[in-house]
Amino acid sequence: MASMSIRDLLPFLAPVHGNRSSLTCKMKCGDACFHEVPNTSANEYFGDVVASVSRRGLLKAGAVVGLAGAFGAVITSQQGTPALAAPRQAFDFEAIAPQTTDSVFIPEGWEQDIVMRWGDKLFSSAPDFDPQRQTRAAQEQQFGYNCDFLGFFPLDRGTELMMVNHEYTDEYIMFPDFVEGVSTKEQTDVALAAHGLSIVAVAKEHRSGRLTPIVDHRLNRRLTAFSEFELTGPAAGHDLLRTSEDPTGTKVLGTLNNCAGGLTPWGTWLTAEENFNQYFANANSVTDPAERARLARYGLPGGSTERRWEEHYDRFDIAKEPNEVNRFGWVVEVDPFDPTSTPKKRTMLGRFKHEAGTAVISADGRAVVYSGDDERFDYLYKFVSEGKVDVDGGAAGNTDLLDRGTLYGARFTGDSPAAEIDGTGKLPSDGAFDGSGEWIPLVTNDVSHVPGFTAAEVLVYTRQAADQVGATKMDRPEDVETNPVNRRVYMALTNNTQRGTAGRAGVDEANPITANKHGHVIEMVEAGDDPAATTFAWNILLLCGDPNDPSTYFAGFDKSQVSPISCPDNVAFDSVGNLWVSTDGNKLGAHDGLYEVIVDGEQRGRVRQFLSVPKGAECCGPVITDERVNIAVQHPGETDDSTFVNPSSNWPDGGNSIPRPSVVSVWRKLPGKPDFAGQGKPSHAGEKGKPAHAQG
Template identity: 60%
Template sequence: MTISPERRLLPIVTDEEGSDGPCSSRRSAMTCRYRCGDACGHDAPNTSDNPTFAEVMQDAISRRTVVRAGAVIGAAAAIGLSNSAPAAATRPAAPGAPGKGKPPTKGPGRGPLGLRFEPVAPNRADAVVVPPGYAQDVVIRWGDPLFRDVPAFDPRRQSAAAQKRQFGFNCDFLEILDHDRDVKLLVANHEYTSEELMYPGYDPAAPTREQVETSWAAHGLSVIAVRAARRDGRYEPIVGHHMNRRFHTQTEFELSGPVAGHPLVRTSADPAGRTVLGTLNNCAGGITPWGTWLTAEENFNQYFANAGRVTDPVQAQRLTRYGLPSGETERKWERFDDRFDVAKEPNEPNRFGWIVEVDPHDPTSTPKKRTALGRFKHEAATPRVTKDGRVAFYMGDDERFDYLYKFVSRDKVKRGTSAAARRANRDLLDHGTLYVARFTGDSPGEIDGSGRLPADGQFDGAGEWIPLVFGTRSYVPGMSAEEVLLFTRLAADQVGATRMDRPEDVEPSPRSGKVYVALTNNTNRGAAGRAGADEANPRTNNKHGHVLELTEDRNDAARTRFTWNLLLVCGDPADPSTYFGGFPKEHVSPISCPDNVAFDPHGNLWISTDGNALGSNDGLFGVVVEGRDRGRTTQFLSVPRGAETCGPVIRDDRVLVCVQHPGEIDGASADAPASSWPDGGGSIPRPSVVTVWNTRGRKIGV
C-alpha cells in the first residue's frame, strides 16, 4: 500500500493531547510527571565534557586518535583478564547496504515475509487499530485478579491488599514463556502509577495513606499462567494457578554481586545491605538463555525526596548525576515511609537502578538485583552468546546524553532452560566485565545537525567497548570497583563514552547477531551548552529519534571493536532529515520516537513507539533489516488515545503488546477520563495486555 502525502498525518500537537514543552513529543505533561519525574523539564544530568566526534577524531580513516582513555584501556590489556578480559580488537563485517527495494504492491499477500499486511494509517482513535483481516482482544488488564480470593475490580473501592493480588498498573516489558504442554507463563512489569487516573477524587497535594500503599502495590512485576485458545489468538489467564505471583514495593529482593553488603547500600532497616524492599519503575527487559527474566529499573530517581538537603559534596554530586529531586516528590511517598527521604536514608536510592533477575518457573524463588551489571536508568538487558560460550548482555541508559553498555560474563553458560540449567547459571550474572560504548563516524566535517546524509550515503562508522570494571578490578582512575558499579554514569563520563539520544531498548538479531538500539529522541541535542550533532546522533533538536545497528564479530560478542550504521532516522518521510535504510521514503509508514524493539521469526525488526511527535497515536511497526527491502517500515497497529505501545512479543501466530497509560492526557482524571479503553461506556482507562491474530488462521504477515 502506498501511503501518499495527503494521507500521512503531519506533525500536529494540540493543547489537549500534547505540548511544545521540553519533551517536544506528544507525550503529555502528566506522563512526564508520573513516568520519569519530568526529566525533560530539568537539565540533563550528564554535564560531562566528553569529546564530540570532531574533537576525538582528526583522521576518521586511520582512527589514530579515537581513544581518549587509551591509558585505561592499555592498562586493562596489559593486565590480561583471562577469559573475561576485553578480547583482541578485530574489524567486524561491514554493515548492511542501504535498501534498494521496489515500491510495494498494494494489499496483503505481497512484500517481505512477516510484513504482508495492509499498513495501519496514522490515527487518533480511542482503540487498538489493527490491519484488515486481523482481530485483537485484551488478555489481562489493570485490576484483574491473579488469585481466587480477590474482589472484583472497583475503582472507587481500591485497596493495597487487593492490588497486591491483582494485575498491576502500566505494564511495560512483556514475554510469554513455555511452562508445560497446555500452560504458558506471561511475565510483565508495572513501570509506574498515574495516580490522577487511578483514584476518583485524588488530590496530588495530599494523597491518602491507602492511595499511597495501593500505588506501592501497583508497581512491580506479575507472573500469570495463561492458556492459549484453540480456535483463535486469545490467551486466557488462569486465576489461582500455583505459578501466579505478584512482586511489589514491599516484596523482598536480594542484592547480589560485588556491591552486596557494601556500606553504601546499608540502611537502618537493612544494616547488612543485602535485602531490598521492592523494585521501582521497571521498563524493558530480557530473557536469559537459561530461561529467567531480567527486568530493568529505570527512572527510580523520582521516588526519592530531598536530595537538596544533602551537604556532603561527593554525595551531592552522585545524587545530581542521577537526577534526584531536590525537594518533595510527585507522589509524596516520603510522607509515609522514611526510606524515600534521602535526608533520612541517604543510601536507599543506591539500592535501585539495577537489573533484576527473576525465575518465573520457581514460585518460591527470591528475585536478585544483579549489581555486576552496573547502576543507571536501565532499559533492557538482552543476551547474545559468545563464541566461547559466555554471554553478552546489552543495556541502554534512558536519559538524554547518556550511554550504551555491554556486560560479558566471566563464566560459560550451561545450555538449556531446565531447572538444572537455571541452578548452574544462578551466579553467572555476578561475575563479568562491564563496558561502555564509544562511537566514531567516518564522515568528518559532513555532520551539520540537519540530518543530511554524508557523501557515502550512510551514517556509519566504527566503535569500541571501553572496559569499566571486572569483579573487584576497576579500570576507572580514582574509583573503586564498587564505586564504578554504584555510580556507573560517573565512571562512563570519565572514560569518554559517546553521549547518545536516550538509548532505550536494545536487541540482538537472532539471525545475524547484529545489535539494534532504539534512540528515542533528544531535543537538547545542539542546544546552547549541550553536545552538538555527531554521526551516531546526526540531528539537532532530535524530536523523532533513530535506530542504530551495531555489528560485532559474527562469532564473538566479547570482542571490543565494532562497526555501526543507522538503520532509521525517524519522522515524517516527507521530511528531508529522515532516512529509512535507503528504501524509497514515499512507500513507508511515518514513525516517531522508537522505544521497544523485538524480532519476528522472519528476521524483521519490530518497533513500538513512545510519544509520537507526528501528532498521531503511538503504534507498532515492522522494519526489514536485510536485503533489497532494507528500511521498509510498515505500521501494524496503533494504540488508544494517550497510550504508549510497549513490550512487543512477535510470534508466528500472534502479536502481543502492552498498552500503557491509555488516556494519559493533560486535564484528564479518574473523574473525567479522556479514554474509556478497554471497557468502554465511560469507564476509566485501564493499562492492559493485548493479543492480535489473523482471523483466517494464517501466520502473522504471511
C-alpha cells in the same frame, strides 16, 4: 503497499509537541526532560578528538577496518549492491494510516482481544476489581498498573507463562478522591502494590492468538514494592547500600519503575529498573559536595516528590535514609518457575536508568547482557560474564552467572569528516551514517578500570564512571536487542531535543540530528558476530520523523512508501528476522503504535505501521510470534485534562469507565492457523525454561 504513497497514509502531519502529555512526563519519569540534563561532564570522546581527520585516519587497526568494511557490504543493498541475503516474507498486512482513535486500531483481516487489565485477578481469593474501593491487599493479588515489558515462556502445548513489568502509577486517574500534592497512606500503599511485576499463566486458544489468564495457577505471582529482593554481586553489602532497616546492605523491599527487560537462554527473566530517581525526596538535604554531585548526576529531586511517599515511609526520604536510593536502578533477575524464590538485583550490571536487559550467549559460551541508559546524553552498556552458561541448568545452574564478569561502556566513532555531519540529516559523502566502535571496560569483578573509583563505586555510580572513560553521549538509548536471524544488535534512541543546543554536546555521526525530536535506530555488528567482542561496526538504520522531511532516512528505501514513525522505544523481531518498533511520544500528531521494519534485502528500510494505541497511551513490550502479536498498552488516558471523574479515555472497557493499562493480543482473522505470508510456518512451542520468541 507498492501503489500506496506516503500521502495516502498521512491525512495530517502537523508539527506539534507530541502526544506525550505533561502528566505522563510528571508521573512516568519525574519530568526528566524539563530538568537540567544530568550529564554535565566534559568527557571528550574519541569521535570528538579526531572528527576532522580523514576517514582512513578515523579507523583503527586492521581488525576494526575489516569489520567496518564487512558491515558496509551488509548494509549497501539499498544503494544498489546485491544484498547478502534476501528477506523472507513478513506478515501479510496493509499498513494502517496514523490514528487518533481511542482504541487499539489494527489492520483489516486481523482480530484482537484483551489478555489482562489492571485489577484483573491472579488468584480467586482476590476481590473483583473496584476502582472505588482499592486496597493494598487487593492490589497484591491483582494485575498491576502500567504494563511495559512482556515475555512468554512455554509451559506445554496449550499454556505459556506471561511475565509483565508494571512501571509506574498515575494517581491522578487511579483514585476517585486524589488531591494533587497530597497522598494518603492508603493511596500510597495501593500505588506501591501496583508497581512491580506480574507472572501469570495463560491458556492459548487453538487456531487463534487469544490468551486467557489461568487464575490460581501454581506459578502465578505478584512482586510489588513491598516484596523482598536480594542484592548480589561485588557491590552487595557495601557501605553505600546499607540502611538502618538493612545493615547488611543485601535485602531490599521492592523494585520500582521497571521498564524493558529480557528473557535469558537459561530460563530466567531480567527486568530493568529505570526512572527510580523520582521516588526519593530531599536531595538538597545532603551537604557533602561530592555526594550532592552524585545525586545530581542521577537527577534526584531537591525537595518533595510528586507522589509524597516520603511522608509515609522514611526509606523514600534521603534526609533520613541517604543510601536507600542506591538500592534501585539495577537489573533484576527473577526465576519465574519458582514462586518461592527471591529475585536478585545484579549489581555487576551497573546502576543507571536501565532500559533493556537483553541476554545472549557469546561464541565461547558466556552470557552477554545489553542495556541502555534512558537519559539525554547517556550511554550504552554491555556486561560479559566470567563463567559460561549452563543452558540446561535453569536458574539453579546459573545462580551466580551474572555476579562475575566485566561491565563495558560503548564508544562510537564515525568515519566521516566532521564538516559533513551538519545536524540536518544530510548523508555524508560515503552515503551512510556509520563507523566503528569499541567497548571500554569499566570494572571486572572487584577490580576497577576507572581511575579514582573502586569497583563498588563504579557499580553504584556507573554514570560517573562512564563519564570518566569517555563513553559516547547518546540520544536517550532505550531498548537494545539482538536479531536472532542476522545476529546484529539494534538500539532505539527515542529523542534528544537538547542535542547541539547552547551548552550541550553537538552532533556526531552516531547522533547526527540537531534538536533530535523524533529519534533514530542504530544497527550494530559485533566483531566476528561474537557478542563478547570488544569492537563493533555500526550504521544508522532509521532517522525517524515525517518521510517528507529531508532530515529523515529509511536506510535508502523510497520514502514515499513508508509509514511515518516518531520516538522509537522498544524493539523486537519476528521469526524471519524483521525488526518491530514500538513508539513512545509520537511527535507527528498521531497516537503511538507498532511498526514493522525490513532490515535485509531490496526492501531494507521499509517501515509499515501495524497498529495504533488509544488516546494518551504508549505502545510497549512487543512480542511477535508466528501465532500472534502481543503489546502492552501503557497509561491510556494519561492526558493533561484527564481525571478519575472525567477520564480522557474509556479504553478498554468503554462507556464511562476509567482507562485501564492492559496487555493485548492480535492475530490474523483466518479459518486456519495464522502464519507468515508465503511461509506457512507453524508455531513451535519451546522447551520449558527456554524462551519462546519474545523480546522486551
